[in-house]
Amino acid sequence: MSKWRDGVRRFGLAIPMLSWAGVALADYTFNFPTPVTPIAHDTLRVHNLFMVIALVLFFGVFALILYSIFKHRKSAGHKAADFTAPRGGKQWFFVLVPFAALLYIDYIVFGIPAYHAVLMYEDTKTDAEMVVKVIGSQWKWQYEYPEEGIKFVSVLTTPQDQISNKAPKGEHYLLEVDNPLVVPAGRKIRFITTSTDVIHSWWVPAFGVKRDAVPGFLREFWATIDTPGIYRGQCAELCGKDHGFMPVVVHALPEAEYKQWVAQKKDAMAKQAASADKTWSKDELMALGKEVYAKACAACHQPDGKGLPPAFPPIAGAKVAAAPFLDKDGRLVKDGHLDRVMNGKAGTAMQAFKSTLSDAEIAAVVTYERNAFGNTAGDLVQPAQVKGLR
Amino acid sequence: MTTVAVHGHDAHHEQATGFKRWLVTTNHKDIGTMYLIFAFTMLMVGGLMILLVRAELFQPGLQLMQPGFYNQLVTLHGLIMVFGAAMPAATGLANWMLPLMIGAPDMALPRLNNWSFWILPPAAVMLVTPFVLGLFGVGTGAVDTGWTMYAPLSVQTGWGMDFAIFAVHMLGMSSILASINVVVTILNMRAPGMTMMKMPVFAWAFLMTAILLIIVMPVLAGGVTMVLMDRHFGTHFFDAAGGGDPVLWQHIFWFMGHPEVYVLLLPIAGVIPHVLSTFSRKPMYGYKGQVYAIIAITVLSVMVWAHHMFTSGMSVGAQLYFMYSTMLISLPLAVLFFCWIATFWRGSMSFEAPMLFALGFVVLFGWGGLTGLVLADAAADAQYHNAYFLVAHFHYALYPTVIMGAMAGVYYWLPKWTGNMYDEKLARLHFWITVIAFNLTFIPQFFVGLAGMPRRIPDYALQFVEFNMISSVGAFILGFAHLLFIYIVIKCVRGGEKAKDKSWEGAEGLEWTVPSPAPYHTFDTQPVIK
Numbered sequence: 001m002s003k004w005r006d007g008v009r010r011f012g013l014a015i016p017m018l019s020w021a022g023v024a025l026a027d028y029t030f031n032f033p034t035p036v037t038p039i040a041h042d043t044l045r046v047h048n049l050f051m052v053i054a055l056v057l058f059f060g061v062f063a064l065i066l067y068s069i070f071k072h073r074k075s076a077g078h079k080a081a082d083f084t085a086p087r088g089g090k091q092w093f094f095v096l097v098p099f100a101a102l103l104y105i106d107y108i109v110f111g112i113p114a115y116h117a118v119l120m121y122e123d124t125k126t127d128a129e130m131v132v133k134v135i136g137s138q139w140k141w142q143y144e145y146p147e148e149g150i151k152f153v154s155v156l157t158t159p160q161d162q163i164s165n166k167a168p169k170g171e172h173y174l175l176e177v178d179n180p181l182v183v184p185a186g187r188k189i190r191f192i193t194t195s196t197d198v199i200h201s202w203w204v205p206a207f208g209v210k211r212d213a214v215p216g217f218l219r220e221f222w223a224t225i226d227t228p229g230i231y232r233g234q235c236a237e238l239c240g241k242d243h244g245f246m247p248v249v250v251h252a253l254p255e256a257e258y259k260q261w262v263a264q265k266k267d268a269m270a271k272q273a274a275s276a277d278k279t280w281s282k283d284e285l286m287a288l289g290k291e292v293y294a295k296a297c298a299a300c301h302q303p304d305g306k307g308l309p310p311a312f313p314p315i316a317g318a319k320v321a322a323a324p325f326l327d328k329d330g331r332l333v334k335d336g337h338l339d340r341v342m343n344g345k346a347g348t349a350m351q352a353f354k355s356t357l358s359d360a361e362i363a364a365v366v367t368y369e370r371n372a373f374g375n376t377a378g379d380l381v382q383p384a385q386v387k388g389l390r
Numbered sequence: 391m392t393t394v395a396v397h398g399h400d401a402h403h404e405q406a407t408g409f410k411r412w413l414v415t416t417n418h419k420d421i422g423t424m425y426l427i428f429a430f431t432m433l434m435v436g437g438l439m440i441l442l443v444r445a446e447l448f449q450p451g452l453q454l455m456q457p458g459f460y461n462q463l464v465t466l467h468g469l470i471m472v473f474g475a476a477m478p479a480a481t482g483l484a485n486w487m488l489p490l491m492i493g494a495p496d497m498a499l500p501r502l503n504n505w506s507f508w509i510l511p512p513a514a515v516m517l518v519t520p521f522v523l524g525l526f527g528v529g530t531g532a533v534d535t536g537w538t539m540y541a542p543l544s545v546q547t548g549w550g551m552d553f554a555i556f557a558v559h560m561l562g563m564s565s566i567l568a569s570i571n572v573v574v575t576i577l578n579m580r581a582p583g584m585t586m587m588k589m590p591v592f593a594w595a596f597l598m599t600a601i602l603l604i605i606v607m608p609v610l611a612g613g614v615t616m617v618l619m620d621r622h623f624g625t626h627f628f629d630a631a632g633g634g635d636p637v638l639w640q641h642i643f644w645f646m647g648h649p650e651v652y653v654l655l656l657p658i659a660g661v662i663p664h665v666l667s668t669f670s671r672k673p674m675y676g677y678k679g680q681v682y683a684i685i686a687i688t689v690l691s692v693m694v695w696a697h698h699m700f701t702s703g704m705s706v707g708a709q710l711y712f713m714y715s716t717m718l719i720s721l722p723l724a725v726l727f728f729c730w731i732a733t734f735w736r737g738s739m740s741f742e743a744p745m746l747f748a749l750g751f752v753v754l755f756g757w758g759g760l761t762g763l764v765l766a767d768a769a770a771d772a773q774y775h776n777a778y779f780l781v782a783h784f785h786y787a788l789y790p791t792v793i794m795g796a797m798a799g800v801y802y803w804l805p806k807w808t809g810n811m812y813d814e815k816l817a818r819l820h821f822w823i824t825v826i827a828f829n830l831t832f833i834p835q836f837f838v839g840l841a842g843m844p845r846r847i848p849d850y851a852l853q854f855v856e857f858n859m860i861s862s863v864g865a866f867i868l869g870f871a872h873l874l875f876i877y878i879v880i881k882c883v884r885g886g887e888k889a890k891d892k893s894w895e896g897a898e899g900l901e902w903t904v905p906s907p908a909p910y911h912t913f914d915t916q917p918v919i920k
Contacts, residue, residue: 029837029840029841029853030837030840031840032773032840032841032842033841033842039769039772040773042769042770043769043770043772043773046764046767046769046770047764047770047773047840050763050764050767050770051764054760054761054763054764057760058756058757058760061727061731061756062753062756064731065731065749065752065753068731068734068735068736068737068739069739069741069749072670072734072735072736072737072738072739073738073739073740073741074671074738074739074740075740078736078737078738078739079738080670080671080672080736080737080738080896081672081736081737082672082673083675083736084673084674084675084676084677085675085676085677085678085679095728098724098728099721099724099725102720102721102724103721105763106717106718106720106763107714107717110717110763110764110767111714111717114713114767114768114769114770115710117767117768117769117770118706118709118710118713118768118769119706120769121768121769121772122706122709162451163451163452163849164451164452165451165452165453169450169451169852171852172851173450173851173852174450174849174850174851175851197542197546198540198542198543198546199540199542199543199636199702201701201776203772203776203842203844205773205841205842208772208773209772210701210772210773210775210776211701211703211772212701212702212703214630214636214637214702214703215542215630215636216629216630216631216635216636217630217635217636217637217703219702219703220703232851233842234842234844234847235844236701236775236776236777236844236845237540237776238461238535238536238538238540238543238845238846239543240461240534240543240546240547241457241458241461241534242457243457243461243846243847244457244844244846244847244848244849244850245457245849308458310529310530310548311458311530311548348546349546
């Protein structure tokens with residue numbers, strides 16, 4: 001076996017185009033990743049069965065064609081027959097057999113299991129033990145656990161240097177995030193999806209599920225993960241510029257570890273909520289703002305704040321970042337800086353961040369934008385102000 | 391032209407020369423030629439765009455372009471190939487061959503014919519202009535939503551979308567006009583004695599294609615107009631916040647988009663039986679079966695659209711309906727395959743380029759059809775949908791059809807069009823390069839798709855590296871094959887061994903009764919069919 005594989009590898013390396021990759025040929029996969037949910041198991045079974053049938057049909061018919069090509073050729077002196085339709089009962093029988101076989105394959109071999117598979121796929125409610133809400137936004141996923149009151153945003157962490165080939169690529173290049181979705185293994189999880197802007201699609205191949213996140217509507221799917229582990233996937237519906245850069249990472253933990261994680265997460269959320277009530281210094285706001293900017297804003301407005309006009313306007317030197325954001329009664333100025341960040345701008349890629357960022361994060365990032373990239377508004381936004389304006 | 395002497399009535403009106411001849415021509419052969427040249431030009435443009443994409447995907451990381459630009463390339467590739475290359479190529483074949491095959495002097499509506507062609511170049515310019523402007527830093531670039539233009543992304547994106555909307559209007563107008571012409575020609579201009587069931591399969595296929603286009607193109611035109619209204623006039627057709635529904639767009643789009651697949655297939659299903667019969671020196675098998683299958687495909691194709699939307703979320707009942715109705719299409723398709731194979735079975739085959747391309751089509755399209763069956767499984771579809779498996783599947787369904795099938799037709803009738811035989815050796819080489827490069831490009835895409843690579847991404851995880859490299863190498867070879875094709879055609883136009891009126895030993899049909907090259911005007915007196 002190893003000798004065979006060595007041979008294959010050497011052969012592969014002999015072809016320059018393969019050696020450029022410098023990646024072992026062992027990385028080749030010819031089928032779905034190992035399934036870990038009932039749906040994925042079922043899909044793999046259907047896929048394997050189907051591939052066998054399709055390949056047999058294909059090569060069977062191909063063999064017939066090849067036989068005809070070699071046997072019924074003019075250069076071999078074959079004289080053409082002149083039949084144009086089935087004649088007699090026996091010929092009609094042979095004409096109809098393939099169609100009967102096809103009907104049988106379509107509606108019996110595939111049709112019946114597919115009927116049950118669709119019912120299983122859509123049955124999100126029976127025995128569901130928990131709910132996770134998956135919200136797609138350009139270009140990140142937000143996860144909510146309604147029963148636990150937990151909610152966080154998950155964004156790509158692959159450094160820009162790796163994407164632009166200035167640094168070697170890591171093992172999980174493009175498939176790594178800051179806050180993975182954490183779920184317990186062995187429990188039936190009912191997922192509810194929606195989107196805040198355009199249509200996204202949540203897909204983890206090992207789960208065998210893919211469901212669109214449609215703005216303004218709720219869609220459902222479910223998964224019971226049988227093996228704890230880390231599972232990766234990607235957005236599967238073109239959702240704009242960074243469609244290729246919003247991966248899904250799921251940590252499926254054993255029940256006890258999951259409980260621990262929930263407790264920790266709740267604790268952290270409580271601390272975050274408390275932080276909204278204290279008064280922040282400019283340095284604190286700027287430090288947090290810089291972090292938030294890198295995660296939430298830099299994809300469009302660029303790390304240097306210069307944007308990618310005209311689709312993504314600059315923040316550096318922008319009028320909106322210098323003009324007041326509250327009117328004299330302390331209300332949001334319509335289309336002012338804070339309004340834009342909190343409520344977005346309809347019809348553009350600028351989304352409403354009030355649903356994905358905390359009070360402190362919004363306050364910090366607006367403060368940062370007003371006082372970085374050469375902007376000199378000088379004023380601060382306090383988390384408490386944001387909290388009051390929600 | 392020498393035929394002026396033969397056809398005395400040419401003296402009545404003056405033949406314009408130079409560019410004006412082509413601008414004002416109402417001759418079906420001129421217009422057919424223009425359609426074919428236009429289609430090939432667009433094939434090159436769309437091909438160049440996808441080669442840039444394949445170059446970017448050769449390695450992981452962003453080498454050549456930014457994601458926004460990548461999205462423009464992918465989108466334009468789709469729109470250009472479908473509306474700019476595939477459909478005009480079919481219309482070009484229809485224009486050239488329909489009158490010759492049904493014994494008509496010209497298309498029924500010659501001026502409409504001229505207009506339906508001349509709407510195309512402005513539409514193409516309209517589609518590509520924002521892309522070119524974008525290269526010079528003007529504007530937001532071309533439409534970047536994928537050729538499916540899913541709302542609300544298409545509502546949100548830059549003004550390349552507006553250009554695409556108007557381009558789609560014009561392209562749709564052009565197809566509808568051309569389709570009306572085809573229907574009227576076939577119904578009214580057949581040679582005396584040629585009843586509907588004596589008409590060549592070619593004519594039946596184009597009749598059904600034209601009817602499909604007349605049914606579905608207005609729906610798309612309405613749909614893109616709704617997007618335009620949402621973008622600029624404050625309507626909320628596709629915005630849930632105003633009571634609309636983004637998924638409505640998908641229904642409208644795929645009501646056009648799925649029949650569109652058959653709009654691309656059927657013309658080729660009309661060409662292939664003639665080629666197979668000619669080079670097997672054996673009459674076509676199952677004429678009636680083929681005609682009924684083509685009609686059945688036409689009817690079924692407008693009833694199955696939502697199988698493109700299984701992951702969008704729909705009721706169990708709807709999923710089951712669209713799954714089972716989709717599977718039903720495999721039956722008439724199987725009839726066609728059966729008839730194609732039975733046509734050359736026990737024939738006396740020779741393997742000139744048209745025959746090679748036709749056989750290549752039958753085999754490769756067969757695999758495209760088979761992989762389509764498993765995509766119809768609504769539950770399993772979740773795993774294939776919008777992954778590279780799907781990309782590979784529909785390229786197996788479309789490339790052997792619209793490109794290889796059309797090339798079979800072009801090689802088959804080139805002697806009739808030009809009066810010269812093409813270079814057979816080079817054409818066979820062209821075939822083998824095409825087949826090998828095509829498989830090299832798309833087989834790896836099945837595997838990356840199964841492993842979990844989504845479509846329309848400019849950069850990918852490291853587990854997909856090798857297959858993407860192989861695919862890119864294949865794509866560049868495939869691109870080269872098209873250059874060889876154009877060289878062979880130009881060489882043939884310029885000269886070569888003179889073609890006989892009946893250019894192929896086993897050829898049957900009215901088109902082989904006129905001289906090669908076909909005179910400017912043919913069948914002034916219609917032949918009588920017994």
